Structures are given as C-alpha cells and as structure tokens.
Amino acid sequence: MLDSHNIEMNHKYLDEHGMDELIGIIKHELAHYHLHIEGRGYQHKDRDFRELIKKVGAPRFCTPLPSELKKRVQSFKVYACSVCKQPYHRKRRINTAKYVCGKCGGKLQYIKTLER
Template structure:
C-alpha cells in the first residue's frame, strides 16, 4: 500500500464512519516502532506504522486509522481527544475503533541494552546492576559510601 492509497483510505473511513471530511495528510512513517499510529496535534496529520499493516493486514490498519481519526475529529472540534476523556471513549465505541493495536511479533521490537554491568560494595556487600558503566573512582556505595568494584560483565 502506498501513501496515496493510505490517504484515500483515511478520507473514505472519515466520510463513512464519522460523516466528516479528513482535510489533512495521512502517511506511513518508517520511524515509528512502538505504536500503530499517531495524530500530530500541531499539523493535524496522521502517521501510521507500516509494520502493523505488513504483519496483521488490512483490518488492523483500518482499526488504527479509526483510532487516530477519533483523536483528529475531537481535537478539531475542541472536545476531549485524549485517551482518558469521556468524549474520546464514546466516539471510539460508536465507530468501533480499537483501544490498542495487536502486538507485533518479536522480530519487529527493538532490542534492549545488550550489556549488563554488576557492581558490589567492598565494605557492606550491597550489589548493583546497571546498563551503563559506572566510574568506580568517582561513585561510591549509596548505602555505606564504600568503594565499588565491578564484579562481572554479562552479555545477553
């Protein structure tokens, strides 16, 4: 699906389910990773994560577009457009928009930090696990102010 097809789909869904025109842009944003789509308050554009369309298909894409159009139309009208607002929840139920996307498979998720560092206080034995290295000459134990020693580095 191209951006032009997504734009026409968004305009069609807006006219059919909301009975209001969509006058801004809808496009795929390749930088989106953790969300199915987002509505931009400043530009009124809608950005969609292509991975959800590729993995879950057309129906998932329609649900994401409906969800983002709820934000869009309520914001334009000056009503409550946030997830917790009563207007938003009522409109989502009215048009059949999902509250959350289906989760992506593990291959699409970003990997967390690969290294974990373990430190131990030489005085009291308090242990610390960190994802970043700690300068043991500068930092001390938070419990007793003793000297820290790197115990081991674990690659996951």
C-alpha cells in the same frame, strides 16, 4: 500529528496486521483528531474519546502518538555505596566491580530499578 492533523501510517502495519486492523487504527487516529479539532477530550483516558471509539468500533489503544512518546517512562538503576550508603542513580547498568563511591571509595551495590 496533532499539529498538522496529518496521519502518518507505517507500511509495516499493513504487512504485519492486515487491512482490517489497519482500518481500525485509522478510525482510532481519526477519533483523536476529530476530538482534538473540536476541543474535546481526545486522549485515551478521556470519556469523549472512549465513547467515540465505541461508536465507530475502533480499538481503544493505538501506537503511541509522538506527544505520548515523549512522556514515556524512564527507568533508572539505583546503586548505593556499601560503606557510606550514598545513593547513585544511573540510566544504565554499571559495572560495580569497576566503579567505586565518589565520596569514600567504597564498593557500589545495585539496589533496585526505578521508573518515573
């Protein structure tokens, strides 16, 4: 947690990955905090971070920090009316047999899934 500089570890890590990897993860997290406290580049893409990681022999990637989690890509499905081509964006799949275009009542067609 970058606010408190506490490290939260999930017990599952130890069970699933073993001690060596757990130590790697802790080193990695400490690198984040160390650089964050010093006001240097503490993100994965930052050079400061990558160099420190190399120096201490920690893995380059960790489980996402809560702040990174919020930025996670959202995907949504694009549908369009088969008659008037009005586009519709939905987070979930919809049953195109059940829903029709709000403008003209035409059948909706699945177009593609977008990420942002």
